[in-house]
Amino acid sequence: MNSRITQRELESYLWGAAVVLRGLIDAGDYKQYIFPLVFLKRISDVYDEEHAAALAIYDDDELADLPENHRFAIPAGCHWKDIRSVTENIGTAVLKAMRGIESANPDTLPGVFGDGDWGKKNLLPDATLADLIEHFSTRTLSIANLPEDELGNGYEYLIKKFADDSGHTAQEFYTNRTLVHMMTLMLQPQPGESVYDPTCGTGGMLISTAAEVKRQGKEWRNLRLYGQELNYGTSAIARMNLFLHGITDGHIAHGDTLARPAFLNARGGLQRFDVVLANPPYSIKAWNRDAFAKDPYGRNLWGVPPQGRADYAFFQHIAASLDPRAGRAAILFPHGVLFRREEAALREALVKSDLIECVLGLGAGLFYNSPMEAVVVTLRAHKSAGHRGRVLFINAVNEVAREQAQSFLREGHQAKILDAYRKFASDDGFAAIASTADIAAKGYSLAIPLYVDSNAGVADDDATDVDTALAEWREAAAASDAAIADVLTLLCQEVQA
Incomplete structure (x- = not known):
């Protein structure tokens, strides 16, 4: 024994x-x-x-x-x-x-x-x-x-196995670890920094930052880790997960981040963080839009999102949680946040804020047990002079592997994406730089095909319409697939009961 x-x-x-x-x-x-x-x-x-x-x-x-x-x-x-x-x-x-x-x-x-x-x-x-x-x-x-x-x-292995076994609803507590690792590398957390995940699930994103700092041989135990999770049982697992990884200075709160953010400063405002990593729940409908319209924490800085999609509520919460000097964020979203018409005014305000650093389009299947294509949006509160008023677009839709019904990023995929991200330069067919004026000219749409691999020989206005329509169709199809999977899961549970 x-x-x-x-x-x-x-x-x-x-x-x-x-x-x-x-x-x-x-x-x-x-x-x-x-x-x-x-x-x-x-x-x-x-x-x-x-x-x-x-x-x-x-x-x-x-x-x-x-x-x-x-x-x-x-x-x-x-x-x-x-x-x-x-x-x-x-x-x-x-x-x-x-x-x-x-x-x-x-x-x-x-x-x-x-x-x-x-x-x-x-x-x-x-x-x-x-x-x-x-x-x-x-x-x-x-x-x-x-x-x-x-x-x-071993705990992470078990979390993944349970996610595999329990089907579509597993996204609430599991995010693809190869993607989490790449998001961590994009933000480069440093010893002594504060790291926050407003929808932390089982804590995998927080643990990833500590693991990366440790891998580099730097002091990792003085990272200050903060997470909030709505599901009580999942928040408990996150706390156990941090302890079992040797992280003693972790702060995991249970509760609704939009309704009752857990981490506040001495003046009652939102606590600010150096690094924010997040995979917010996709387009939730059951949230208190009226309360957000008069949010006491000032998180409605771009406006009030539609009732049917809370994505931009989480987006604004994260933006408001960034340290004004060192703050940077990497957020996993469905592609719809880049172009949906009902969020056009919010997106325009986001672009004008000049917080967006990079829009990274990824291949299908990196949302857990979902065919939906994912996008990582990075924010940076204080851009370098050469990056101000500019956004990097990366089309990495083909940089994905799929084995045994699971999608993931190989080291080569991560290296190619990170190289483009760090160079912050155009790369024909893969990456492109767009100014705020360029984005304004396209109606403030952030749909990646408008900037990378635009339709050759097609008028700009027509290309915008085609790409936006195609992106919206893909979004609707993926959402429909997800809804069908949820219904089938419920039917199976009822049969088993």
């Missing part, structure tokens, strides 16, 4: 827990039970490891249990071995242990285990929970056996 765990062994071990639950609960619910148990097992095993190290020094159990020898406190009756010894009402015992640990660590762990319904025996009978606990008991998740990076990678 006490031996170094390889990455393959870890993945098999973690996915084995899902096999125990398969057929008993919906795949989309695996995460709210398996992630908390992994975290409870980890902190129990690390507590024992810390106890053994302290005991070797003090040769006294009571001294070895002093709080200063442990990262987290585990009260009596709340350790993994305590719940393993329970044979009846196991779910109640698990919940009691989790709440006890949260209460004993009020500064770091309140609510970290989420809101899973552990006492529901028709969903999780004692026999199933016992099997799950015994499965996790087959390995010792100490730091010696499994360093933080490796367990964190």
Whole structure:
């Protein structure tokens, strides 16, 4: 049991827990039970490891249990071995242990285990929970056996597997990691900077910044990471995910970013950040447009988005959250934000703000389990003199690989895109520079084909109409596909119920 765990062994071990639950609960619910148990097992095993190290020094159990020898406190009756010894009402015992640990660590762990319904025996009978606990008991998740990076990678693997297993709705907690990595490289986070994700899901974008700074051999532990997530269970997973990656100075808030932004300054205004990475939810309709129209944080600086599409509400929230000197952002959107007619006035104000640095068009499938083509828009609060009044357009629609029904960016794709981004220069058929006046001449549309690979031999006005119509058709088709997938998922769930 006490031996170094390889990455393959870890993945098999973690996915084995899902096999125990398969057929008993919906795949989309695996995460709210398996992630908390992994975290409870980890902190129990690390507590024992810390106890053994302290005991070797003090040769006294009571001294070895002093709080200063442990990262987290585990009260009596709340350790993994305590719940393993329970044979009846196991779910109640698990919940009691989790709440006890949260209460004993009020500064770091309140609510970290989420809101899973552990006492529901028709969903999780004692026999199933016992099997799950015994499965996790087959390995010792100490730091010696499994360093933080490796367990964190295993956690990311499990997040992706759950996303694969649970279908279209998985986008709320999973964003393609090769794309996240490239977005991180575009913004180049530095030691000591603040990093923010207003719709953070399971925290993958925040973790990516720390991993990149660490990969470069720079000090990564002083990054200040902030995220907000609407789904309570997902926000709890994000907090666990940060801890399991060795990130202790992370701030994950639960709540609605548009209605109640969690991070405010001393004057009650929005906190400003050096780096913002985001994949906001696509075109949500259920949001409080009236409140945004009189937003107390001044986030409606370009106007009020239509009720049916909140994309520009998130867009403006991010713009208002940028540090005026160092602030830069990379945001993953559907292509529609670049050209939809109902957002024309908002887009014009955005262009005139001169915040846009780059519009990067990507291939299909990089939105999780969706055929939709993605676009990354980067913002920069303080552009260099040579970049002011100019926007870089990159058409990387062909820079994508697809294997086993998954789309991703190979290293070569990322390198080509990053090279064009950093050069900030025209590259025939791939990249183009447009001035604010150029964009104004095209009705403030940001549709990439208007600037890169324009239709040869077609009048400008006709080309604009053709490209915009084609882009709108693609957007509508992708949205229709997504809606059909959602309906089919619901029908399948009803049949299974």
